[in-house]
Amino acid sequence: MSVRKSKANGAAGSARVSRASGAAAARHGPANAPSEDEIFARIYEAVLDHRLQPGTKLKEVALADAFGVNRAVVRKVLARLSYNRLVALRPNRAAVVASPTxxxxxxxxxxxxxxxxxxxxxxxxxxxxxxxxxxxxxxxxxxxxxxxxxxxxxxxxxxxxxxxxxxxxxxxxxxxxxxxxxxxxxxxxxxxxxxxxxxxxxxxxxxxxxxxxxxxxxxxxxxxxxxxxxxxxxQLDLTGKTRAAPDLAAMFAVSEV
Amino acid sequence: MSVRKSKANGAAGSARVSRASGAAAARHGPANAPSEDEIFARIYEAVLDHRLQPGTKLKEVALADAFGVNRAVVRKVLARLSYNRLVALRPNRAAVVASPTxxxxxxxxxxxxxxxxxxxxxxxxxxxxxxxxxxxxxxxxxxxxxxxxxxxxxxxxxxxxxxxxxxxxxxxxxxxxxxxxxxxxxxxxxxxxxxxxxxxxxxxxxxxxxxxxxxxxxxxxxxxxxxxxxxxxxQLDLTGKTRAAPDLAAMFAVSEV
DNA sequence: CGTCGCTAACGTGTTAACAATATGGTCCCT
DNA sequence: AGGGACCATATTGTTAACACGTTAGCGACG
Missing domain, CATH: 1.20.120.530 (GntR ligand-binding domain-like)
Structure with a gap:
């Protein structure tokens, strides 16, 4: 897929973490800022594990805070997820986990x-x-x-x-x-x-x-x-229900598999 | 929630154009800043028309200039094109029109x-x-x-x-x-x-x-x-050749179909 | 004469401030 | 008391400046 991987992990990484609020970054591990691919995988697995249900709002700042990265990174991840139809992003509204019809x-x-x-x-x-x-x-x-x-x-x-x-x-x-x-x-x-x-x-x-x-x-x-x-x-039927489950920071912090 | 909304579209649009350098914007038409979808379509059709050949470098600033939009917009378009495998974007390098193997x-x-x-x-x-x-x-x-x-x-x-x-x-x-x-x-x-x-x-x-x-x-x-x-x-064979054809501004300015 | 290393320009990647929009609560009017 | 409009806040979208990495040209050295 996208060829995005090696970038400023060393110096820039730690600098970025220190900026993005040490508190949030510390919650999911030491000083490692996850890459775009990692965040993508994390969110994807969260859906797999039923921790993120269809309709859940994915706010950019909350995610950026949870992962200790910049909002731009989250934005790119959400775009990729939207390509894959895993999230739906609505203009000027928070992105949500997709609810397939x-x-x-x-x-x-x-x-x-x-x-x-x-x-x-x-x-x-x-x-x-x-x-x-x-x-x-x-x-x-x-x-x-x-x-x-x-x-x-x-x-x-x-x-x-x-x-x-x-x-x-x-x-x-x-x-x-x-x-x-x-x-x-x-x-x-x-x-x-x-x-x-x-x-x-x-x-x-x-x-x-x-x-x-x-x-x-x-x-x-x-x-x-x-x-x-x-x-x-x-094994499926036609009932469709949505639930709200916020506090993304805690959600992702827990599963440090 | 119905009152304060009828203003934003016109103002924002013209404001954007005025910033992005009137010279470049003027080259492809009056004061209309193409949307992300339009730019995507324009580039795609350029490939269809053989105006953009495999291997052609697509520099962000040049494209932004040619279309009279911000670099961020170009960046999103390139991401979409890369998702469709029409362009290949290499880290820290200019994006190029994909050369399928x-x-x-x-x-x-x-x-x-x-x-x-x-x-x-x-x-x-x-x-x-x-x-x-x-x-x-x-x-x-x-x-x-x-x-x-x-x-x-x-x-x-x-x-x-x-x-x-x-x-x-x-x-x-x-x-x-x-x-x-x-x-x-x-x-x-x-x-x-x-x-x-x-x-x-x-x-x-x-x-x-x-x-x-x-x-x-x-x-x-x-x-x-x-x-x-x-x-x-x-109708295909196995020869692969690449050519360079810059001056994106002129290229896109011409085909105001 | 060819090759290696250096330097400057170019282009992408990142960041933070700014602008615009939706949301939710509150107040006023009916 | 209920409904609708307004204001405050939260959140997304945009922009421009900065930092980093790459590329190309040039000079020195083998």
Whole structure:
């Protein structure tokens, strides 16, 4: 994605922190000012962890304060998040975590079926030994996480499984697009999940997909993937509720994973 | 909350222009400062028209000067263009018009085959009378433009044809993604076209797709679309050359279409 | 003669002050 | 007592100055 990484971490970093109020900066760790990418990831993971629910207002100064960075940085992060449809930014109003509509959710899953069917087809046709091995290991790891009750970790691994699949397909453009779709999925699920049951990718279905790929059975793999996504979509319903949950500083300070 | 609002638009706009140096602003027109979207569109069309070739440096101050806006606006536009992979922005270096690699070009066409096959399938299955009619009219218009020798206009209509198809499919997410792919395609073609022949969508192929849709023959429509894209891809080769073409102010000032 | 190091200009990245707008409370009027 | 307009505050949007890094030209040295 964006090529933004190495900048004035050393001297400028500490100077920046000292300015942005040592109190807020100190709350999330020593004197490290998170980079743009880190902030992006933090907010994204907050959505994954249900700490940020759809409709939550993301005020620039509050975020800047929470992360100990400048408002401009927050602004860029919010722009990126808005590109990915994770937040909606309204002119002259605070940005909010996006609240995907029912239609958008349906379209999202339909798009994933199209893209991921093509991806597993590619992978099933040109599957290397190592690739299949890595996929099996991935599915196993995921299963373990769920078995141990580490839901958050399991969810992340589930997403990573789909990403790994896209990587193996060898089409960078498609992989990049799927990345966007995957990023939006948890938000859609969160916004429209039917019950409190943490709807995640079932590991059995992932395993089934891997086995079809290992057999080189492209048709079976595509069918399994389509069914998998349809089953995921089936866990949703049409109720949409929003909640407010401020105090971003505390929220992000806690999870120093 | 209804009273104090009717003033800001006019005043702010003119104030902005007056600051940004009347000389530069005057070069591309009277006192209108283009919006962010307009600048985005202008640059995008410049790529379409081969006025901006891959590798051309896009300096922030030069662009800001050419359009008569602030550097911050240019910066946001460049970020958006970079998100769409039309420009590459390198840290602490001038942004350049992207030079798609061979692999990227191949992946792009493969992705388009996947997405557009799914799209025409949807359209063929649920095609309304009006939709087919609009498509036919579109193809006709396109053909006329090419017949009249209006290559630029024909190219734009070709792109619009694919966009219209995506719109008719009714999947907003997929349409949005295809939009990105379509936007990148001219750049890829420009970067790797085999000869000087302006490779554009053949209108005959478009017409064939429309007729398959009109018949409700999803399979034929998908085949036609896939073949169409493959034929387009076939017009490319693997030579990559870059040229420099500065003086952005004059370039954008000329085309006050 | 080629190559390395230095210096100055250029261009991007960052920051903080300023301007404009929405929001929420309060007061007045009906 | 209820509703609407006004004022104060909070928050976003814009602007210009500054700091940093890169690039290119030039001179010295091997």
């Amino acid at each position: 029912i239609d958008e959710s349906r379209d999202l899953f339909a798009a994933r079926r199209v893209v991921e069917a093509a991806i597993v087809e590619c992978v099933a046709r040109a599957a290397s030994r190592e690739g299949v091995k890595a996929l099996r290991a991935h599915a196993r790891q995921e299963q373990d996480a769920y078995a141990r009750g580490e839901t958050r970790r399991g969810l992340k691994l589930s997403l990573a499984f789909h990403r790994e699949l896209a990587r193996l397909a060898g089409n960078g453009v498609l992989a990049e697009f799927l990345d966007q779709l995957i990023a939006r999925t948890p938000l859609v699920v969160l916004a429209h999940k039917s019950t409190s049951g943490d709807s995640a990718c079932s590991d059995d279905e992932h395993a089934g997909i891997v086995e079809a790929i290992a057999r080189g059975d492209a048709h079976a793999a595509m069918t399994a993937m389509t069914a998998h996504l349809t089953s995921l979509e089936g | 061979i692999d990227e070009s191949r992946d792009l066409f493969a992705a388009r085959r996947v997405v557009e096959a799914a799209i025409v399938e949807c359209v063929a299955r649920a095609a309304s009378r009006e939709g087919v009619k609009a498509l036919r009219a579109h193809a006709r218009q396109e053909q006329d433009a090419y017949a009249r020798g209006e290559t630029r206009r024909g190219l734009k209509l070709s792109l619009a044809f694919h966009r219209e198809l995506a719109r008719l499919a009714g999947n907003g997410v997929l349409a949005e993604f295809l939009d990105q792919l379509i936007a990148r395609t001219p750049l890829v073609v420009l970067a790797h076209k085999s000869t000087s022949g302006d490779s554009a969508c053949s209108d005959d192929e478009h017409a064939g797709i429309v007729e398959a849709i009109a018949r409700g023959d999803a399979h034929a429509a998908m085949t036609a679309m896939t073949a169409h894209l493959t034929s387009l891809e076939g």
